[in-house]
Amino acid sequence: MTRLRWALADGWTITLRDLNHWVAQPVQIVFGLLFPVLMVLMFGYLFGGGIAVPGGGDYREFLMPGMYAMTMVFGIEATYAAVTADAAxxxxxxFRAMPMAGSAVVVGRSAADMLNSALGLAVMVACGLAVGWRWHEGLGRAMLAFGLLLLLRFALLWLGIYLALALRSPEALVALQVLVWPIGFLSNTYVSPETMPGWLGAIAEWNPLSSTVAAARELFGNPGWGGDSWITQHAVLMAVAWPLLLIAVFFPLSVRAYRRLSS
Known part of the structure; x- marks a missing residue:
């Protein structure tokens, strides 16, 4: 219990250190929070008029759950950049040479990033309310949807930490961004997979992001699309299963990569 208490204390110290860095660089944080808002305005007002919602309904209500999930996906870039900057x-x-818990650096980074993601999600919800988005299935189901969104972010956080510790190259951030954007767009975030060619739509349906988006739409009571495949019929289940699978894979890999860093 003493070791656990000191490990938590060391992790919290690293969390505060990372939060203080954000306070010292407010412009970077502000732009990071406003970028998804810009995406909402662009898709909701520039392109939304030309996109039909499956089954009818307002496109912005269809869009917002997807944008909440995309905000969680975009966070992987911030995680990667912060971890590689510290390593470089x-x-x-x-930190590894100091008398502190070996888990403190990884735990502190994950806690700080989750706090930042919660703030980003709050900003996006405010943006959604401003453009007319609402939840229609009660506060309890809405909170469950927000929990699934943060669970996705928690899973992708460990992917970002692992890639940063494995590559240790700030320049590789560009390659990561090149991968994040196609993965984000190859989903049900902006349009229904039913509008895609059959093989591409199947890939979009099995994208873990699509499960979280579909589950959020279902829990919020927002317009969605009712596919016939097994994975679309069990969106809430898969919105839990996919992140847990990612955590089971990349959490131990992240810890292992951290322990293997050369002193």
Whole structure:
């Protein structure tokens, strides 16, 4: 219990350190929060008039659950950039040489990023309310939807930490961004997979992001699309299963990669 208490204390110290860095760089945080808002305005008002919602309904209500999930996906870039910056400057090696819990750096980073993601999600919800989005199935189901969105972010956080510790290259962030955008668009975020060619629509349906988006739409009571495949009929189940699978794979890989860093 003493070791656990000190591990939690060390992790919280690293969390505060990361939060203080954000406070010292408010412009970067502000732009990071406003970028998804810009995406909402672009898709909701520039393109939304030309996109038909499956089964009818307002496109912005169809769009917002997808944008909430995309905000969680975009966070992987911030995680990668922060971890690789610390590794490149030797900060991570200095932490490893200090008398602190071995898990503190990874736990502290994950806690700070989750707090940042919760703030980003709150900003997006405010944006959604401003453009006319509402939930229609009660506060309890809405909170469950928000929980699934944060669970997706928690899973992708460990993917970002692992990639950063494995590659240790700030320049690889561009390659990560190139991968994140197609994966985000190859989903049901902006349009229904039914509008895609059959093989491409199947890939979009099995995208973990699509399960979270579909589950959020169902729980919020927003317009969605009712596919006939097994995965679309069990969106809430898969919105839990996909993130847990990602965590089971990349959490131990992240810890292992951190322990293998050279001093």
């Amino acid at each position: 400057r030797g900060v991570t090696d200095r």
